[in-house]
Amino acid sequence: MPTPIIRIQNLTKKFGNLYAVDHLNLDIYDGEILGLLGPNGAGKTTTLLMLTTVIKPTEGTAYIGPYDITHQTDKSRTLIGMAFQEPKLLWVSTPWAILDWHAKICGLPTNERKKRVKWALEELELWNDRHKTVHVFSGGMRKRVEIAKILIQRPKIAIVDEPTAQIDIVGKHKIWNMLRDLRDEGSTILLATNELYEADVLSDRVAIIHKGKLLVCDEPKKLKDTIPGGDVIEVVLKENITQEHLAELKNTKRVVNILTIKPNHLKIYLNQAEEILPQITEFFMKAQIPIATIQMNEPSLDDVFAHYTGLTIEEAQTK
Amino acid sequence: MKTILYVVERDFKYFFRYKWWIAGMISMNLADLLIMAVVYTGMVSQEITQQYVSYFVFFAPGLTITALFAAAFMIGREINMEVRREISHYMLSLPIKRWELAIGRVLAGGFRGLVYMTPLLITTITITHVFTNVVPSPLQLLSIVAALLFISIGTSGLSISLAISTTSFEKYITARSVVYYVLFFCSTVFYPIDLIQSALPQTLALVAQYNPLSAGADLSRAFLLGYPPFSAFMFLDVVAFGLVFALVAMLAYMKVTQK
Ligand SMILES: Nc1ncnc2c1ncn2[C@@H]1O[C@H](COP(=O)(O)OP(=O)(O)OP(=O)(O)O)[C@@H](O)[C@H]1O
Ligand SMILES: [Mg+2]
Numbered sequence: 073m074p075t076p077i078i079r080i081q082n083l084t085k086k087f088g089n090l091y092a093v094d095h096l097n098l099d100i101y102d103g104e105i106l107g108l109l110g111p112n113g114a115g116k117t118t119t120l121l122m123l124t125t126v127i128k129p130t131e132g133t134a135y136i137g138p139y140d141i142t143h144q145t146d147k148s149r150t151l152i153g154m155a156f157q158e159p160k161l162l163w164v165s166t167p168w169a170i171l172d173w174h175a176k177i178c179g180l181p182t183n184e185r186k187k188r189v190k191w192a193l194e195e196l197e198l199w200n201d202r203h204k205t206v207h208v209f210s211g212g213m214r215k216r217v218e219i220a221k222i223l224i225q226r227p228k229i230a231i232v233d234e235p236t237a238q239i240d241i242v243g244k245h246k247i248w249n250m251l252r253d254l255r256d257e258g259s260t261i262l263l264a265t266n267e268l269y270e271a272d273v274l275s276d277r278v279a280i281i282h283k284g285k286l287l288v289c290d291e292p293k294k295l296k297d298t299i300p301g302g303d304v305i306e307v308v309l310k311e312n313i314t315q316e317h318l319a320e321l322k323n324t325k326r327v328v329n330i331l332t333i334k335p336n337h338l339k340i341y342l343n344q345a346e347e348i349l350p351q352i353t354e355f356f357m358k359a360q361i362p363i364a365t366i367q368m369n370e371p372s373l374d375d376v377f378a379h380y381t382g383l384t385i386e387e388a389q390t391k
Numbered sequence: 392m393k394t395i396l397y398v399v400e401r402d403f404k405y406f407f408r409y410k411w412w413i414a415g416m417i418s419m420n421l422a423d424l425l426i427m428a429v430v431y432t433g434m435v436s437q438e439i440t441q442q443y444v445s446y447f448v449f450f451a452p453g454l455t456i457t458a459l460f461a462a463a464f465m466i467g468r469e470i471n472m473e474v475r476r477e478i479s480h481y482m483l484s485l486p487i488k489r490w491e492l493a494i495g496r497v498l499a500g501g502f503r504g505l506v507y508m509t510p511l512l513i514t515t516i517t518i519t520h521v522f523t524n525v526v527p528s529p530l531q532l533l534s535i536v537a538a539l540l541f542i543s544i545g546t547s548g549l550s551i552s553l554a555i556s557t558t559s560f561e562k563y564i565t566a567r568s569v570v571y572y573v574l575f576f577c578s579t580v581f582y583p584i585d586l587i588q589s590a591l592p593q594t595l596a597l598v599a600q601y602n603p604l605s606a607g608a609d610l611s612r613a614f615l616l617g618y619p620p621f622s623a624f625m626f627l628d629v630v631a632f633g634l635v636f637a638l639v640a641m642l643a644y645m646k647v648t649q650k
Contacts, residue, residue: 125483162478176397
């Protein structure tokens with residue numbers, strides 16, 4: 073049984089009448105990367121801010137190691153480092169000054185501090201710009217400075233809020249590897265993201281949250297295995313499908329479940345898709361509903377999310 | 392302890408990023424002093440300033456206080472901006488104790504004021520020496536600097552308390568102006584207490600009498616001009632102002648998290 077290093081108990085935050093985080097219960101194990109996956113507004117950032125003791129819970133609490141975040145705030149923070157979603161940088165400052173000071177205030181001895189700051193700036197391709205004020209930086213560059221804080225600090229618990237948003241794909245892979253190294257050195261990483269791929273490749277376990285509530289938490293592979301049917305066929309039609317046709321399709325052999333994202337956009341969960349794909353296309357031809365696109369996929373975390381909410385993450389973002 | 396120093400260091404460095412602004416402000420303050428010298432000395436009745444050689448000599452120590460106040464008050468503006476842009480979230484998430492963070496910021500504001508007013512203080516001492524021949528003893532100089540440091544810390548604390556309790560920048564600026572006018576108008580920074588007592592309603596005159604800015608200005612005058620006579624109350628007044636507002640600012644800063 074792995075030991076939890078963060079225990080979130082009934083954690084709740086209300087803004088006016090809105091439950092941004094709604095009685096959340098979750099254990100995060102020592103040494104794992106836990107991905108907190110959810111659409112915009114799911115309550116990820118609010119949860120993280122409560123764990124870092126920046127905002128106070130309305131109800132419930134969490135333990136950071138042995139410390140209760142509601143009344144041992146100073147002690148809780150000694151184990152934590154956080155990289156924010158919106159980079160928290162003073163625009164008149166430079167990456168060098170920001171990171172050097174961060175390392176100092178986190179108690180790194182001088183030699184180690186200089187070494188790590190240089191290393192992070194070089195790895196994140198900020199070295200040449202280290203003395204420019206961040207106000208001339210692009211969004212991605214500011215994000216790099218923000219994540220560098222944590223990579224230098226190497227806290228026992230690293231909390232990273234959408235660490236690679238706005239960063240190019242090469243940069244993303246670099247940062248993912250650096251976060252994995254951080255975990256391998258013994259840190260626990262709590263990662264909030266709304267990118268399925270990021271949650272999938274990086275997390276040891278994924279907790280899916282929606283409207284402040286925890287839907288499910290497990291290893292990405294296990295979550296995908298819970299999707300009925302081993303494959304997914306996603307069809308977009310040029311016309312809406314009728315209820316009768318839908319019922320008929322559901323009764324087709326090997327079809328386990330159908331999710332109607334829109335009346336003309338279906339996700340069909342089934343076994344051995346390769347074999348019955350021709351049958352499915354034939355079905356729509358007979359029904360005289362032209363197909364716009366059709367594709368066959370393995371189940372993704374999006375399907376897990378859809379399984380629990382009836383919505384894809386993309387749809388949940390726009391609602 | 393080290394942590395507090397690092398917090399101070401950060402704010403201090405940011406202050407000097409505005410070095411052109413500072414240079415501009417100091418020159419403006421010095422220009423003010425010169426204008427006072429030329430214009431007001433002739434205008435203000437001799438009767439009022441008879442103990443002080445001239446109005447110009449009377450006002451010089453007061454100017455140090457206005458400069459110090461302006462510089463120490465800047466920290467509030469920055470903290471207000473940090474709270475609005477949620478950069479405060481970063482400061483609050485750091486693995487340091489909240490009270491250390493809070494006291495560090497209050498002190499930083501105080502030291503900024505002190506550093507900023509140093510060239511003005513030197514100018515003032517030169518002027519008063521030329522006109523009165525008074526040479527303050529090292530202990531007297533030290534008392535002046537200490538008193539000014541307390542005023543500066545109090546001002547920094549006051550600005551931080553205002554910055555945190557006002558949500559918008561406009562409200563902060565308004566609050567700042569109100570505080571500025573009450574504190575300076577009802578004080579002996581610009582006019583001697585006799586004049587205030589004869590011209591202002593009694594309550595306002597009372598404010599002027601106990602106003603820590605009056606105490607600071609008069610303490611400087613006591614040692615640089617020889618009048619009004621020094622009293623221990625002057626020192627107690629500025630110390631109390633410094634400590635009280637440092638404490639209020641600390642509590643306010645720590646309360647930001649109660650959202
Ligand atoms: N300070 C605040 N005042 C009022 N409402 C807030 C505040 N902060 C967050 N909310 C609301 O709480 C909900 C959760 O917000 P939160 O920022 O935690 O979402 P998120 O999961 O991080 O989303 P995103 O992916 O967009 O970052 C949202 O509906 C948001 O509007
Ligand atoms: Mg967020």
